[in-house]
Amino acid sequence: MQYPVARRAVQTMVREHQRLSAVVNGMTRFVALLSAGAPAPEPMLMRAMLCYIREYPEQVHHPKEDKYLFARLRSRTDGLDDVIDELEAQHVAGEARVRDLERALTRYELTGYSAAPALRTLVDEYAAFYSHHRRLEEEVILPAALRFLTAADWMELDEAFGANRDPFSGSEIEGEMDRLFSLIVSTVSESIQ
Template sequence: MNSVSDRAALRILRLDHTRLAAITGAMLELVRAFCDGASPPDPIVLRAMLYYIREYPEQIHHPLEDRYLFAALRKRTDDLDDVLDELECEHMEGAVRLRNLEHALTRYELKGDAVRLNLQTLMEEYVAFASNHRRVEESLIVPAAERLLTESDWARIDAALEERFDPFGDATFEGETLDSLYRLIANAVPAVGDTRQDG
C-alpha cells in the first residue's frame, strides 16, 4: 500500500499549489517589469493567468478542499476548526481580491501610467495573500490530514478527485484546441513552464 504522503489527493494538492505559485509569481514579475518601464506584456498573457486562477483554483481546487479535505478533518478533530474557518474565509476573500485585480488590469489597459502603481500594489498584495494561504495549508493542514484521516476518508476524497474535470479541456485559443489553459500559460512564460513536468 502506498504511504499517506503518496496519496493522489495530496499529490494533486501539491501540484496545484506549485502551479499557482508559478503563475502568481510570474504575474507579479510581469507587472513589476512593465511598471518599472519595460514594454507591457501582451494583455492576453496576464488575462490567461487571471482566467486560470479564476476558473481552476476558485472553481475546482478550493471547493474540493472545503467539501472533502477540510470536512474530513473537522470530523476527526476540533483542534483545527479556527484554522479551517480562516482558510475557508480566505477562499472567499481570494475571489474578491482576484476580481479587484482583474478590474485594476482593465483600468490600466484603459488609463495607462496613471493607474499602474495601483495595479502593482494589488498584485503584490494578492501574491502575498495567496502565498501565505498555501503555506498554512501545507504546514498545518496537510500534516494533520496525513496523521488523522482514515482509509474511508481518503476513499471519499479519491472518489471526488475522480469526478474532477479539466475546465479547459474544450478551450480554444486562436483556433487551436488546448488540453489545458495551463499549457498556454506555460508556453508563453518560461518560469511557469518549468513546472509542467509535474503534471
C-alpha cells in the same frame, strides 16, 4: 514538501498548488515589467492568468477542499477549527481579490501606465496572500489530514480530487486550460529573456 504517505488527493492538491504558484509568479513578473517601464506582454496575458485562477482554483480546487478535506478534518478533530475557519475565509476573500485584480487590469488597459502601480500593489498583495494560504494548507492541514483521517476518509478524498479535471493532462475536455497555462508560461518566459 514530502509527505510520508503517498495519497492521491494530497498529490493532486500539491500539484494544483504548484501550478497556481507558477501563474501567480507570472503575474508578479508581468507587473514588475510594467513598473520598470520594460517591454511587457500585452495585458491579455494578465487577463489569461486571472481567467485561469477564476476557472480552476476558485471553481474546482477550493470548493473541493472546503467540502471534502476541511469537512473531514472537522469531523475528526476540533484542534484545527481556527485554521480551517481562516482558510475558508481566505477562499471567499480570494474570489474578491481576483475581482479587484480584474478591475485594476481594466483600469490599466483604459488609462495606461498611470494605473500600473495600483495593479502592481494588488498583484503583490495577492501573491503574499496566496503564499500564506498555501503554507497553511501544506504545512498545517495536509500533515494533520495524514494524521487524523481514516482510510474511508482518504478513499472519499482520493475519489473527489482524482475527479478534478487536471488542466495539464492534455485530454480534450481539459485542453482549453492546458493551452491557457502553456500560453501563460511561454509568454512570461519570453518576456523576461
